Every structure is written in structure tokens, then in C-alpha cells.
Amino acid sequence: MRNTRVMRDVKARQGVTQNEIARRAYLYVARNTTLPPQVRHQAQLQLNTFGKxxxxxxxxxxxxxxxxxxxxxxxxxxxxxxxxxxxxxxxxNGVHKACCTSPCNRGLYIY
Amino acid sequence: MDALRVLPSKLKALTRLRSEIFQTAYNPRNLRTGAKYLRANLRGPAMMQQYPELGIVNEYEEQRVQDVEDKKRRGKGTPKKTKSKADSRRLAKKR
Incomplete structure (x- = not known):
């Protein structure tokens, strides 16, 4: 299961977790229309420096x-x-095959 | 009907008072203040639970550390730092 795509996804998840708070702070400044445009632009530029x-x-x-x-x-x-x-x-846990006699027979499984 | 009519200024005061009591931001013109980015829950911790066995392990780093340990055990580790120049010359000759 450790193929490249999974490793890439793990990398993305780690990156998001580590940078989330800083990104949120910049997002707050950049999207705040009550702040001066220059400040907002600077924040947006900082946001662009974060990795993919x-x-x-x-x-x-x-x-x-x-x-x-x-x-x-x-x-x-x-x-x-x-x-x-x-x-x-x-x-x-809590998943089993549905059958005609079961009270819920709409899907394959109920959970 | 006149008795039921509320002055706009009173309504405004009411909204202000309400936001004071419930500690919310007073924003009568619904300006975009970016507050939603601060209010939203952090998504990272939940994201890390997708692959429990991989989790937060850095595989490449683990492998590298393991390789270094193996090399040390076979006497192929990095040489020790020398205290003086003379020591380093002596060690160089030995090899």
C-alpha cells in the first residue's frame, strides 16, 4: 500500500498539518476587506510562497x-x-450483509 | 401599528448590544473580515488519521538512520573528531 501516490498524500497531509496555522493567519489578513490593500497584498504574496x-x-x-x-x-x-x-x-464493527428478511434491505450493507 | 414600529437606530443599538453580550464581532454592513478563516476548525489533526500505520513516520529518515546504525556496527561509521592537528595526521597515517 506504500506506493508513490500514497507517500505523496502522506507528504501533503503532513505539510498541511504543519503549516495550517500560519496559512490561516495569512488568509485572515489577505481576505480581510477592512485592512489596507497593501497589507492584504503582502499577505497574499506570503501565501503564494507556501509549497504546493x-x-x-x-x-x-x-x-x-x-x-x-x-x-x-x-x-x-x-x-x-x-x-x-x-x-x-x-x-x-457494526457492518454486516443486508438480506431480504432484514428490516433494512435497501443496500448491500447496513451500518 | 405605530406602536409596533421600531426605529432603525434602536435596532442598530440592539444588534450592537447583542454582539457585546454574546461576544461576537459587530459587523452591521456584513463586510468580509476574514473571520471565517479563524473560526473554522483545524483540519490537519483529522487528516493525519487516514493511514494509521503510516501516520507521521518519515520513512526515508527512518531508513537512513537504520543504515547508519548498520554501518556503525560493521565498523564503517564516520571517524571520530580529533582534538588537535597532530592527532588528525596520526590517524591519517594509520589508514
Whole structure:
């Protein structure tokens, strides 16, 4: 599961966590319309000096088991197939297969 | 109806008083003050929980430290610092 994309995502998550407070402070100044434009511009320039992997939108939820980037069930941090496998093995608490006799038979699983 | 009408100035005073009591910013013109960036919760701590076993471990650094330890055990570590010039010359000859 330690493929390059996962490592990149970990890097992004670390970068965001480490720089979050400083970025928020600059964002506050830059977006504050009551401050003089020059100050706001300076803050925006400072914001631009932060690296790519300090922005929260570079973080992508990936499967914690396989590293797959699509079809992630975010509550479990698993892709849909790993979710199914683990659910059928009973490794996920409160998740079990739905059936016709069950009161909730709309989906495959209820949780 | 006249009895129910409230003067705008009174309404303004009320809003000001309300923001004082509840300790919120008084912003009657709804200017963009950037307060939402300060008010929002930090997202980093939650983000770090996506990969529990990877977490905050820096793999490359761990590997490097491990390699250095292995080299030291085989006697291939960095040489010790010498106190004087004479010492360094002596050590150079030995090699």
C-alpha cells in the first residue's frame, strides 16, 4: 500500500498539518476587506510562497489498504472492494450483509 | 401599528448590544473580515488519521538512520573528531 501516490498524500497531509496555522493567519489578513490593500497584498504574496503540499485541497482520500484513489468509503478509509472484503470477514464493527428478511434491505450493507 | 414600529437606530443599538453580550464581532454592513478563516476548525489533526500505520513516520529518515546504525556496527561509521592537528595526521597515517 506504500506506493508513490500514497507517500505523496502522506507528504501533503503532513505539510498541511504543519503549516495550517500560519496559512490561516495569512488568509485572515489577505481576505480581510477592512485592512489596507497593501497589507492584504503582502499577505497574499506570503501565501503564494507556501509549497504546493501545504494546501488542503492537494490531500486526497486514498484506500488505507491498497492505496486506490477511487471508490473510497471515507468513514472506513477503504476502497469499496476492501470494504466488502473486510465487512464479510467481520473486521468492521457494526457492518454486516443486508438480506431480504432484514428490516433494512435497501443496500448491500447496513451500518 | 405605530406602536409596533421600531426605529432603525434602536435596532442598530440592539444588534450592537447583542454582539457585546454574546461576544461576537459587530459587523452591521456584513463586510468580509476574514473571520471565517479563524473560526473554522483545524483540519490537519483529522487528516493525519487516514493511514494509521503510516501516520507521521518519515520513512526515508527512518531508513537512513537504520543504515547508519548498520554501518556503525560493521565498523564503517564516520571517524571520530580529533582534538588537535597532530592527532588528525596520526590517524591519517594509520589508514
Amino acid at each position: 503540499y501545504t494546501r488542503p485541497n492537494t490531500v486526497k482520500n486514498r484506500c488505507s489498504e491498497t492505496g486506490r484513489g477511487r471508490g473510497i468509503i471515507s468513514e472506513f478509509a477503504l476502497c469499496r472492494y476492501q470494504f466488502r472484503l473486510k465487512a464479510l470477514h467481520g473486521e468492521l
